[in-house]
Amino acid sequence: MGRLIGILLVIWLAIGAFAAFQRGYFEDTPSNCSETGDIALNIVAGPLNYTGLNPKVDCSDINVDTPEPSE
Template sequence: MRIGSVVVVLWLVIGLVAAAQRDYLNGKVEDCNTAATITVTILAGPLNYVGMNPKISCETPQPSK
């Protein structure tokens, strides 16, 4: 159990470093696309360094008139 926890934490830290290197963490998050891309990049972890460059596009629902 302890080894699994360490692996998960290291995986997420590597993903956080990858997001920081791509300058995703500078500035404010203005839309759903940016937030989703940052999240997926962090979750991808070390896969970012073997060629994975996740990009997500999404739309938030607009209020009815």
């Protein structure tokens, strides 16, 4: 049973990677959070991409404050 689930998971992710490839996400290196997130979500969505799902990531709300070095 575990082997079947593993095989189905690999097939699911392969279909998602192929869908991301068809959308042109692998043509160049992702330059920001949104592009990287879009690629990851498309791979995880798998076959759902072919039902009209087009997951997108909006990183505009992310505000990262980096700590300042101590003196």
